[in-house]
Amino acid sequence: MRGILDRTRALESSLASMKELLLGNVVLLGEVPSYAGTWQSDDEMSSVDYSVRARFFADRMSELGVDECTTDPLGNPIGIIKGDEPGRPPILVCAELDSLFNPPGDIHYAIDGDTIVGPGMMDNAIGAAAVMSLPDVLKREGISLRSTVMLAGIANTMRDSKNLTLVDRFLDSLGTRPSAAIIVKGGELGRLNYFSEAVVRADILCERRPGARQVPPNMIIVANEIIDRLLELELPQKPETAVTVGMIRGGYKYGTPATTARVGIELRSTSNEALSALTNRIAGILDQVRHERRVDIEYDVAAALGAASLGWSHPLTSAAIAVIQELGLELNVYPSVSELYYFLQRGIPAVTIGVATGSDYHQELASASLRSLYSGMAQLIGVMLAADEEAADA
Amino acid sequence: MRNGQDWLSSRTFHHSEFSDVPALVERKRERGLSISLCFPTLNEEATIAKEIVIVKSELQMRYPLVDEIVVIDSGSTDRTREVAAEYGAKVYLATDILPDIEPYKGKGENLWKALYVLEGDVIVYVDADIKNIHPRFVYGLVGPLLKNDDTRFVKAFYDRPIALDQKTVKPSGGGRVTELVTRPLFSSFYPELAQFIQPLSGEYAGFRECFDTIPFPIGYGVETSMLMDIYDRFGLEAMAQVDLDKRVHRNQSTVALGRMSFGIIQTFIAKLKASGKATMAGELYKTMIQFELEGGAYRRKESMIDIVERRPIVELPEYLAKFPARAGEA
Numbered sequence: 050m051r052g053i054l055d056r057t058r059a060l061e062s063s064l065a066s067m068k069e070l071l072l073g074n075v076v077l078l079g080e081v082p083s084y085a086g087t088w089q090s091d092d093e094m095s096s097v098d099y100s101v102r103a104r105f106f107a108d109r110m111s112e113l114g115v116d117e118c119t120t121d122p123l124g125n126p127i128g129i130i131k132g133d134e135p136g137r138p139p140i141l142v143c144a145e146l147d148s149l150f151n152p153p154g155d156i157h158y159a160i161d162g163d164t165i166v167g168p169g170m171m172d173n174a175i176g177a178a179a180v181m182s183l184p185d186v187l188k189r190e191g192i193s194l195r196s197t198v199m200l201a202g203i204a205n206t207m208r209d210s211k212n213l214t215l216v217d218r219f220l221d222s223l224g225t226r227p228s229a230a231i232i233v234k235g236g237e238l239g240r241l242n243y244f245s246e247a248v249v250r251a252d253i254l255c256e257r258r259p260g261a262r263q264v265p266p267n268m269i270i271v272a273n274e275i276i277d278r279l280l281e282l283e284l285p286q287k288p289e290t291a292v293t294v295g296m297i298r299g300g301y302k303y304g305t306p307a308t309t310a311r312v313g314i315e316l317r318s319t320s321n322e323a324l325s326a327l328t329n330r331i332a333g334i335l336d337q338v339r340h341e342r343r344v345d346i347e348y349d350v351a352a353a354l355g356a357a358s359l360g361w362s363h364p365l366t367s368a369a370i371a372v373i374q375e376l377g378l379e380l381n382v383y384p385s386v387s388e389l390y391y392f393l394q395r396g397i398p399a400v401t402i403g404v405a406t407g408s409d410y411h412q413e414l415a416s417a418s419l420r421s422l423y424s425g426m427a428q429l430i431g432v433m434l435a436a437d438e439e440a441a442d443a
Numbered sequence: 444m445r446n447g448q449d450w451l452s453s454r455t456f457h458h459s460e461f462s463d464v465p466a467l468v469e470r471k472r473e474r475g476l477s478i479s480l481c482f483p484t485l486n487e488e489a490t491i492a493k494e495i496v497i498v499k500s501e502l503q504m505r506y507p508l509v510d511e512i513v514v515i516d517s518g519s520t521d522r523t524r525e526v527a528a529e530y531g532a533k534v535y536l537a538t539d540i541l542p543d544i545e546p547y548k549g550k551g552e553n554l555w556k557a558l559y560v561l562e563g564d565v566i567v568y569v570d571a572d573i574k575n576i577h578p579r580f581v582y583g584l585v586g587p588l589l590k591n592d593d594t595r596f597v598k599a600f601y602d603r604p605i606a607l608d609q610k611t612v613k614p615s616g617g618g619r620v621t622e623l624v625t626r627p628l629f630s631s632f633y634p635e636l637a638q639f640i641q642p643l644s645g646e647y648a649g650f651r652e653c654f655d656t657i658p659f660p661i662g663y664g665v666e667t668s669m670l671m672d673i674y675d676r677f678g679l680e681a682m683a684q685v686d687l688d689k690r691v692h693r694n695q696s697t698v699a700l701g702r703m704s705f706g707i708i709q710t711f712i713a714k715l716k717a718s719g720k721a722t723m724a725g726e727l728y729k730t731m732i733q734f735e736l737e738g739g740a741y742r743r744k745e746s747m748i749d750i751v752e753r754r755p756i757v758e759l760p761e762y763l764a765k766f767p768a769r770a771g772e773a
Contacts, residue, residue, distance in 0.1 A: 069496050155689075
């Protein structure tokens with residue numbers, strides 16, 4: 050491990066000499082809108098909705114010299130760098146391709162000194178660009194791994210509320226189980242997720258009942274009643290459990306009672322059982338309001354993740370911590386409420402790391418520090434090397 | 444119109460025809476050419492870094508198409524020169540080039556002086572205020588020069604969306620000076636040149652002899668004048684244009700465009716007189732008169748726009764000392 054850590058620290062400075070290549074990848078990928086357009090698969094039978102950014106990611110990796118580039122049945126691009134020992138299971142390095150914040154009109158990034166500025170930068174253009182840059186960086190640094198490396202961009206995660214279910218399906222489509230997976234996020238540098246909280250994200254849809262004889266109630270009032278009841282819930286501090294009301298939408302005219310209202314909530318707990326109990330209590334609340342107000346209430350689960358943990362002492366966790374500390378970064382451990390669970394659930398050792406320091410993640414002027422990306426890329430490669438060594442020892 | 448439709452169809456390209464950059468690099472090597480890229484700047488700190496990064500990353504480090512990136516600055520008061528140097532461009536202050544010659548200030552001056560410091564056989568000029576810079580802005584311009592032996596000069600054209608404010612972009616309507624001033628003038632006196640979709644675009648490339656053998660107005664009229672001179676000297680068949688798709692840049696006020704139009708008209712008439720295509724009974728006035736509404740009253744605003752022209756740089760002894768092979772052209 051000492052050798053890997055020394056290599057990682059040396060990489061940080063040599064990456065600075067590739068700043069134009071790294072910046073070029075961030076800008077060119079980030080300026081391709083993640084939401085826009087589709088491209089048709091070469092496979093005429095496929096009906097997958099391919100994003101233009103996914104196409105760019107695939108083309109770019111081919112150009113940068115991966116040994117193979119393919120797409121899975123969902124249209125997710127996967128570049129493959131063959132390892133020296135092809136029989137070993139691969140290491141998967143993946144990043145979401147989508148940006149949560151999408152401005153109207155074209156996307157233009159700007160470079161201002163050490164700062165790169167533009168919408169979608171931190172979530173997740175710079176994370177995806179880091180993964181896309183790996184073939185070039187590894188080649189220029191003369192780094193080869195014994196394990197085959199799969200570099201994947203996961204597209205369309207933000208479309209049509211599909212959210213994380215597409216990550217789940219992406220993992221389903223993999224032919225071989227990876228020996229380790231590194232999930233790359235834009236920020237923040239020093240972040241380490243090796244365990245996940247149980248999470249449910251759901252929409253509560255309130256609608257007037259068709260054919261109702263009484264004057265239908267205002268659905269915003271109904272939604273408000275549900276929110277009030279959610280806020281009255283007494284939640285355990287241990288296992289830590291919380292409800293967040295994150296979104297609300299309803300009505301169409303100032304002077305007309307709303308006929309529909311939608312409330313988006315997130316339930317979190319460090320315990321699967323506590324989350325399950327909370328879900329049952331919420332179902333009870335919705336039932337009560339449904340009958341008392343005589344309205345239709347639907348409960349749509351957009352994503353459900355369980356609590357899982359790779360473990361503090363797992364070699365991949367330890368390696369990630371060692372690399373982060375070797376680079377002098379502040380270690381920031383917290384639970385994932387994102388795709389990590391799907392990996393851990395399948396028994397794939399996985400961690401989530403961030404590659405840059407930035408701000409205003411979901412705004413027009415989201416920004417990232419270029420220098421932090423040198424550390425972030427070095428960290429990513431350091432963890433890959435450690436995973437490669439660990440797989441060899443296993 | 445002589446050669447009208449033939450030229451338009453045979454000499455109008457799309458940048459995608461030249462997107463195989465490795466093939467262009469190979470063609471450059473076969474022909475033993477070097478390529479210089481010049482960004483003329485004045486207070487472009489917001490965009491210059493990105494322009495340099497994209498060209499350096501894609502067309503130098505990844506594929507060695509561009510041999511040098513040079514910034515010629517008119518005296519920016521922001522961090523343009525510092526930022527450009529930080530990202531690896533060669534940076535010159537225009538007044539430091541040929542310091543013994545009386546200096547002028549203007550884009551044409553930068554372009555003319557650039558010829559002295561640029562080393563390449565092929566020169567590419569790209570404006571430094573492009574927000575959506577992409578490698579196509581360079582490979583699209585040099586592609587026709589490298590692939591077609593008889594093409595000596597290539598001019599860019601594109602959609603020109605106007606940025607109305609930070610949030611709103613109007614998809615068309617750019618090129619007002621082109622449609623209201625330049626194209627009517629070209630249609631009247633140089634109909635062949637009216638076929639250039641964007642005669643005023645700031646992106647063009649050509650072999651060194653296209654630029655060092657022609658005079659350069661130091662101000663607004665440089666693009667118009669350049670087209671007329673290259674046309675007169677090398678003919679329409681040596682010229683081409685390439686579609687670079689969309690170009691996003693700062694929008695100028697109508698008042699500023701008025702001054703630009705005045706400069707273009709002045710340059711154009713001077714060239715007409717010099718070529719014998721028109722005679723004037725007297726001299727033109729050099730002052731552009733405009734009005735501003737201030738406190739409910741119109742206020743007269745005058746701008747002195749004098750047309751100063753740099754003679755062909757190939758006639759300059761300093762230039763010939765540096766590029767002796769060009770001596771026969773003087």
